[in-house]
Amino acid sequence: xxxxASKTTPLYEEHQRCGAKIIPFGGWLMPVQYTSxxxxxxxxxxxxxxxxxxxxxxxxxxxxxxxxxxxRMLTNNIDKLEPGTGQYTFLLxxxxxxxxxxxxxxxxxxxxxxxxxxxxTEEDLAWLRKHLESGIQFQNRNAxxxxxxxxxxxxxxxxxxxxxxxxxxxxRNQIRDYDFLGINLTIARTGYTGEDGVExxxxxxxxxxxxxxxxxxxxSLGIRPCxxxxxxxxxxxxxxxxxxxxxxxxxxxxxxxxAFFVDLNKPDFVGREVLTEIKEKGAxxxxxxxxxxxxxxxxxxxxxxxxxxxxxxxxxxxTLSPSLNQGIGLAYVPAAHAKIGNDLEIEIRGQKFPAVIExxxxxxxx
Amino acid sequence: xxxxNDLFYTESHExxxxxxxxxxxxxxxxxxxxxTDVVYVELPAVGxxxxxxxxxxxxxxxxxxxxxxxxxxxxxxEVNEALSSNPALVNTDPFGExxxxxxxxxxxxxxxxxxxxxAYRQAIG
Numbered sequence: 001x002x003x004x005a006s007k008t009t010p011l012y013e014e015h016q017r018c019g020a021k022i023i024p025f026g027g028w029l030m031p032v033q034y035t036s037x038x039x040x041x042x043x044x045x046x047x048x049x050x051x052x053x054x055x056x057x058x059x060x061x062x063x064x065x066x067x068x069x070x071x072r073m074l075t076n077n078i079d080k081l082e083p084g085t086g087q088y089t090f091l092l093x094x095x096x097x098x099x100x101x102x103x104x105x106x107x108x109x110x111x112x113x114x115x116x117x118x119x120x121t122e123e124d125l126a127w128l129r130k131h132l133e134s135g136i137q138f139q140n141r142n143a144x145x146x147x148x149x150x151x152x153x154x155x156x157x158x159x160x161x162x163x164x165x166x167x168x169x170x171x172r173n174q175i176r177d178y179d180f181l182g183i184n185l186t187i188a189r190t191g192y193t194g195e196d197g198v199e200x201x202x203x204x205x206x207x208x209x210x211x212x213x214x215x216x217x218x219x220s221l222g223i224r225p226c227x228x229x230x231x232x233x234x235x236x237x238x239x240x241x242x243x244x245x246x247x248x249x250x251x252x253x254x255x256x257x258x259a260f261f262v263d264l265n266k267p268d269f270v271g272r273e274v275l276t277e278i279k280e281k282g283a284x285x286x287x288x289x290x291x292x293x294x295x296x297x298x299x300x301x302x303x304x305x306x307x308x309x310x311x312x313x314x315x316x317x318x319t320l321s322p323s324l325n326q327g328i329g330l331a332y333v334p335a336a337h338a339k340i341g342n343d344l345e346i347e348i349r350g351q352k353f354p355a356v357i358e359x360x361x362x363x364x365x366x
Numbered sequence: 367x368x369x370x371n372d373l374f375y376t377e378s379h380e381x382x383x384x385x386x387x388x389x390x391x392x393x394x395x396x397x398x399x400x401x402t403d404v405v406y407v408e409l410p411a412v413g414x415x416x417x418x419x420x421x422x423x424x425x426x427x428x429x430x431x432x433x434x435x436x437x438x439x440x441x442x443x444e445v446n447e448a449l450s451s452n453p454a455l456v457n458t459d460p461f462g463e464x465x466x467x468x469x470x471x472x473x474x475x476x477x478x479x480x481x482x483x484x485a486y487r488q489a490i491g
Contacts, residue, residue, distance in 0.1 A: 021402070037428045038403050229402075229429055295450075297406045297426055320405040320428055349408070349424065 009054035010207035026119030037229035047222035048152030057121030092271030097249035146207035151197030194238035237363035255283035286338035292327030375486035438476040440469035
């Protein structure tokens, strides 16, 4: 696996120019931060920040049989997607375990774009190819495409500045093509931060131009390049799960609290039988957000979770919330304990620190 | 990167300022830059006896927890309580207000085993 972390996005040189600290992530060399995780986090909460998401897999599928095929592969209902709309959904194995969580966009009546986690792209491809049906053109366009997430309350102002005129961004979960300096930008009103924002897809050959134009034109709005560090603290404040931490093949969407994105009324999809049974019986464990009660060391993945003197679980995601200046995290706990307001203890280096189960999201805009 | 000439250094990026029979200890400018935003410092207990290279404190950034080691053998005399309310001092003033603890040296000559500023500068490239 010597080349495990050797892939770079078309923006790698721009990251270096911007002073990024680079780390391996999901087989890619990605910026974790440029100046500071807290500064970048606050830029997204208050102004606007830009993330390179070119490492995420961009899978395309098209042809008359595609909608029916994807409806059997994914948990959410493709029939509810008008052209130009996307939905959050899951790719499950036969045991109902999560292979990946993703957004599927219907870009045309018979055309679909699946934006998947970088670390899961190869497995997704292998699974989907194994189940592929004839008459469907299915491919990974990742090498030819770049992606940016542009997130924050000033995103609408930013696009007005970029296009130097009023432009109407797509409505939430919608996707549309725009011409920017002769470059085709596919813009979706989606994100992973809890702020207003977009995700933008375009040809890899235009990556540096688009990145630099946005940074230059957005300067007056306080735009900042943001790394994976801030992406993680932002999503965790919103209790959005991270694949590999909170979602794995050992977990299912119902215990993750994401049944909303599973349509058990669809005639058939991989994992449906298992999920129907879990839904009827009730999940044995549930993913809950928690907050530390006092100042102290931040919770981190794999720390033990205790309740009433008994170890009941371990932390799947944890950090110090830059917005709340408090330790926050997620953990699967037995369903009987999964009540808002229940006390927990998090064991950190042999010492137990008090925490409490909270309602999602952990951060709300004031 | 700031590497003051009057301090001693370890390979694990602690600095040591000799103050008579005691040593004031913190982490270097290079270390704080690598760790990024420090959000919590677990201080040692005053009176703790520690061996050279023994784990003695923990510095946590948003992303990770990192162990801090005693550069030399000694007894913890004093800890920087200001870090409890303002751990970011480790980032803003690593060689000054961001000090972590003071050791009473078991043998003052032990510090001669540590790196001088030139050797540390070379080590961090």
